[in-house]
Amino acid sequence: MGSLANRAVALVVVAIILTALLVTVAGFLLSRSELEQQARNQVETIATLIAGELDDKLALRLEALNHVAQNLTMSGDVLNTRARILIRRQTALEHLFDAVYLIDENGLVIAENPEDYRQAGLDVSNREYFQRISSTLTPVISEPYISHYQEKPAIMVAAPIFDHRQRFIGVIGGAIALDGNNFLDQFINIRIGTTGYLGVATRSGFVVVDQRDHQPMAPVRVANPVLRDAMEGFEGTLETRNSNGEKTIMSVQQLTQVPWFVSASWPAREALAPITRTVDAFVWILLLVILLIAPVALWRFRRLMAPLKTLGIQIRERHLGMRSDPVDVAGGKEIRQVAEIFNTVTDERDEVLVSLAEREAFFRSLTQSAPIGIVQTDVLGRIEFANPAFEAIVGKPAEDLTYSYLADRVDSADRQEAIAGWKNAIRSQSVFRGRLRLAAPDRVIWADVMTAAIQTPEKALGTITVVRDISHELEVEEALKTEQQRAETILRVLQEGVLMVDVEGVIRFANDAACRLLGIEGECVLRNFFQLVTIETEERELTAQEFLSGDDLDSLYVTLRNSLGVPFPIDLTMLHIRQGREDERLVFVLRDDSDRRRQEERLSWEATHDSLTHLLNRRAFNASLVRCLGEAGRQEARSVLMLIDLDYFKPVNDEGGHLLGDDLLKRLAELFKESVRQSDTVARLGGDEFGIILPACGMARAQALAERIRADVEALRIEHDGRSFGVTTSIGLTELTPEDSGPREVMARADEGSYIAKSRGRNTVVVVPSPPAG
Structure with a gap:
């Protein structure tokens, strides 16, 4: 050398x-970083496109069903009568759904298309989508469920149907099979590279579409933290590990139409190959x-x-x-x-x-098209660059933001905390993360903020800040907390007995209601369920082997005899969990049927009676009027309809208060009932309007009775705070004839009589004659 x-x-x-x-090394690091970012962007773009397309397709189907439901305005009887014809006319829905159903207000399927699904007469009132739509009266997209036909996973898109009075009379629903040949199946063919895969799942934890194992309604792998966060509303792109422990780039995008999310995964070994x-x-x-x-x-x-x-x-x-x-x-x-x-x-x-x-x-x-806000500042905190997403968040154009202080965009309540965090990030070369309120022109925006320093070994050059608007997420979180509290309250007061046993019959879980039904004081876990009770149908006693080897049971009415020999009428539901495996479990739900019967009787009474006066309501009154019209041709004396409209009732409410008005209505109801026969029908039709049906009475007796009622009402006074309150009546009478086409025609004549009475100064009885036989 x-x-x-x-x-x-x-x-x-x-x-x-x-x-x-x-x-x-430099090229490797730079290229790897760039390639990794490109892979993240590609995965996120695919997930965003899939989520958007799913939202569009679901919105299209929901809008189509809602449009059809709005065009089905008719009475419930007409809907039941013409159900099969109506459902066959909806040809446009055949291209959007695997099956279309018409369901009445009680949850019974009255027609389907195609008819080979054999669902007519099926009771779906216990389905989540029917309970939601009958309570909210708005269109819904259901959670995935196992359909009764062929027991395959599906979702239901449904819209309520109302009659001319905007009363709920039924549901039109479109079923989409999760493993069928429809728009969900199209996503199975979309690939990310060679080994990447897509998935669609619900926030409640069930798979809708999965490219790997193609098992709809399988539980979501909560061991994956990204999927677990996605079920809580997370949306974004992160690195994680799949079930094989392989490093994977995963992007999650939430859907807006339904509480679902799309996950796109690409193994890092292929993405960075x-x-x-x-x-x-x-x-x-x-x-x-x-x-x-x-x-x-x-x-x-x-x-x-x-x-x-x-x-x-x-x-x-x-x-x-x-x-x-x-x-x-x-x-x-x-x-x-x-x-x-x-x-x-x-x-x-x-x-x-x-x-x-x-x-x-x-x-x-990249920053120009990024969906989150990105801001670059100098060391003094003045904005040098802001992308369009940040401009949209704060509601200011770029020319107003450039060279202004980023701290000025933070709400005054959080400004000092933000400034201190940013200074510490620059000084300690760390990342500041926080949840701040941003000041917009017309509102306050909650945002997740992450700030990192831009610096060389010699000096700091400024900061880069990423801002994500989470206002809507916080609203969703609050709504979810409310729903969770509601669910917990329901579980605390649940009266049904619920227990789970293994294949040997040993009880692994039981609530207090179940233990009481079994006749056990205190804890009944680890006791043998089949040794404690006998379960009998009307024909025979059911054995443990029949439960283990048989299918799931839904609402089977049986008699349960517990360890003390006490019999209970039970509505029994039994479900298999992990059937065929060593850890198989049976879940039994035991409902005391006597309570259900009493509840049905109470609901039946409430459905036909006015809660204030305990008189019949309009629905029951109309049914009685229809029956009376049907008997009009067989009676010697004509039946009479009396409509009573109170005069000057509003001043009683306004001056004496609603409690005084309610008391007056109850006294009037007692007066009406005491004035008529046992066979007569008295009802409160709504507000201050009452109706009386007088079968086979004749007009002369009916008119005398109406005059007596008018006089008794005029004489009725209530003292309150030193004042006397009372009302008068405008009464319309008309006869029921065989020529009457229905209750509407008779009601219109009697109503006309009450209007004429009011025009004559009120406190009057007016008889409207029936039209001559034609």
Whole structure:
């Protein structure tokens, strides 16, 4: 190594190796970061597109069903009578759904298309979608469920149907099979690379579509933290590990139409495979270059030592930009080698500068289209760059934001905390994360904020801040908390007995209600369920083996005789969990049927009676009127309809208060009931309007009765706070004839009589004759 040529050769080889390693490491890190970001963007874009398309398709189907429901305005009887014809006319829905159903107000399927689904007469009142739509009276998209037909997973898109009085009379629903040939099946064919996969799941924890195992309604793998967060409303792109422990890039996008989310996953080994292959190729090329250059450099360096001054001049000219061509001097191989190295380094520098410029342009383009706010500030906190997403969040254009202080965009209540956090991030070279309120022109916005310092080893250059609007997420979280509290309250007061047993019959879980039904004081876990009770139908006793090997049971009415020999009429439901496996479990739900019967009787009474006066309501009154009309042709004396409209009732409510008005209505109800026969029908039709049906009464007796009621009401007074309150009545009478087409015609005549009575000064009885027989 005493020779300058040998030292130069060694130096050249070492320089090439170090330069190549530096370029390799830098290129590897930069390329890996860029490739990883591109992979994240690609996965996120696919998840966003799929989520958007799913939302569009679900919205289309929901809107189509709602449009059809609005065009089905008719009475409930007409809907039941023409159900099959109506459902066949909805040809447009056949292309949107696997099956279309018409369901009456009680939850019974009255028609379906296609008819080979054989669902007519099926009771779906216990389905989640029917309970939601009958309580909210708005269109819904259901959670996934197992359909009664072929027991396959499906979802139901449903809309309520109302009659002309906007009364709920039924539901039109479209079923979409999760494993059928429909728009959900199209997503199975979308691939991410070779090993990437897509999935659609509900926030309640069930798979809708999964490209890997194609098992709809399978539980979501909550062991994956990204999926677990997605079920809580998380949306974004993160690195995680799949069920095989393999590093994976996963993007989650929430749907707006339904509480579902789309997950797109791409194994990192495939996503980053190009950079690995590039590094391997570069290493082999580097070894080949070294093997070729080292002997050539040793041979040429001894002969080409050119004048160093000429070389220096050319290098200086190239450095100052006075020379655009590469340095080219004659001389020994040492000088030529230096010239070649200089030219190589210069070219690489130009390439790096071009690459940096391209990356900066790429960063600018990426931030412009990013869905979250991105803000760059100087060390004083003045905004140098803000992307459109941040402009939209704070409601200010870029020209108003540039060179203004970022802290001014924070609500005054959180401003000091934000400033302190940003200063600490710059000082400690850490990342500040916080949840802040941002001041917008017309509202306050909650945002997740993350700030990191931009700095070199010598000094800080500023900060980069990422802002995500979470106002809607907080509203959703609050709604979810409310729903969770409601569910917990329901569970605390649940009266049904619920227990779970293993294949040996040993009780693994039981609530207090179940233990009471079994006749056990205290804890009944680890006792044998089938040894404690006998379960009998009307025909025979059911055995433990029948439960284990049979299908799920839904609302089977049985008699349960507990360990004390006490019999209970039970509505029994039994479900298999993990059927056929060693850890199979049976879940029994035991409902005391006597309570249900009493509840049905109470509900039946409430459905036909007015809660204040305990008189019949309008629905029961109309039913009685229809029956009476049907008997009109067989009666010697005509039946009479009496409509009573109270006069001056509003001043009683306004001046005496609603409690006084309610008391007056109850006294009037007692007066009406005491004035008529046992066979007569008295009802409160709504507000201050009452109706009386007088079967086979005759108009003369009915008119005398109406005059007596009018006089008794006029005489009724209530004393309150030193004042006397009372009302009078405007009464319309009309006969029921065989020629009447229905209750509406008779009601219209009687109503006309009450209006005429009011026009004559109120406190009057008016008889409206029936039209002559035609």
